[in-house]
Amino acid sequence: MSTTAAANAQEPLFDASDVAVQTRGIVAASGEWLHTHWLQILIAFAIGATIVVVLHGARRLAGRLAVRDPQGRAGWASIIGRALVKTGNFFILMLAAKLVVGYAGAPSQIDTTITFLWTVASVFQAASWAREIILGAIEHRTQSAHYAGEALLSAMGLIRLLVTVALFAIALVVVLDNVGVNVTGLVAGLGVGGIAIGLAAQGIFADLFAALAIIFDRPFRRGDKVSYDTTTGVIEAIGLKSTRIRSFGGEMRVISNRQLLDKEIQNISNRDHVRVPFTIGVAYETPPDTLARIPAILTEIVEGEGGKVARAGFESFGASSLDFALQFDVPGDDWPTAHATRDRIMVSLLRRFAAEGISIPYPTQTSFTAAPDGTLVMPYPSVQPVTVTDHPPA
Secondary structure (H helix, E strand, C coil): CCHHHHHHHHCCCCCHHHHHHHHHHHHHHHHHHHHHCHHHHHHHHHHHHHHHHHHHHHHHHHHHHCCCCCCCCCCHHHHHHHHHHCCCHHHHHHHHHHHHCCCCCCCHHHHHHHHHHHHHHHHHHHHHHHHHHHHHHHHHHHHHCCCCCHHHHHHHHHHHHHHHHHHHHHHHHHHHHHCCCCCHHHHHHHHHHHHHHHHHCHHHHHHHHHHHHHHHHCCCCCCCEEEECCEEEEEEEECCCEEEEEECCCCEEEEEHHHHHCCCCEECCCCCEEEEEEEEEECCCCCHHHHHHHHHHHHHHHHHCCCEEEEEEEEEECCCCEEEEEEEEEECCCHHHHHHHHHHHHHHHHHHHHHHCCCCCCCCCCCCEECCCCCEECCCCCCCCCCCCCCCCC
């Protein structure tokens, strides 16, 4: 270590003699300022008092905007009003002083002091406004999109703590940087500490941020019907760590928010119809004219039961039948209604096919064997011809 560094290390952080000298200088400058600029000071004081009164009135007016609507929901006007209500008296006082200090011709020591106090007040006031707007936006999203569950509402305390710590830490760094403090080490320390905390609680934070992503991106909301992997059900609750889904089978499925967002989710609540597929096989022995009428028959049956045909036509040559494809839409998104319509269409189809003489075959298979000489052996015994005589046997 060099001699200069050692000397600097031994110097105290605060020298009482320097503080006393600076204090005497400010007092002397203030006395001279009051003696020579008393009229400007009085006018500046009156203007500053007027500014303070006006700003307090504006804050009371903002309090009226902060009132929620009769349903208890917070709109954007309420959010902005709630943020303005958080305007502090210290900020109002420093704003008024900053606006009139130049007119009063204050000495450099007083002007520098007011500038420093104004910087501190404005930075921390901006952090307070930003916190209220961010939290109000999250609350607005949760209420307007029906995300307000007990778990998520209880998470607002943790969200408020995280937002407050982050914003006021940034404000502290900005203030220190403005007064000439080297904040490189502080920023590095905050970064290392943040990384350590993030690694220790990465699972919790991952699910928390996933919950916030659900709130703002809105892939689904409470009450929506969703489908992923092999699960189909209704969203019952979106919490801080997990989402609860009541499956159509009746059981409750619980999955973490992070894992849920990693999957391909089908939101089936907003569709306007349910498409039901059918494959109908008819016998190969059906006459061609009857085969040509089958698409029209299928369309007539579906429309008679309130459905809308998307496709009705020949599909393929099956192993035991000629296969026709039928796809029809049932209005709405209710699966039970679609299933009931499908059942009625199936019964009507069987009745119509029976009336038209159209056979729906079941799968059949015939086996043939070969003799040693290669000729086919029929799978049934030979039938001897019957001889008819004129006279009955005696």
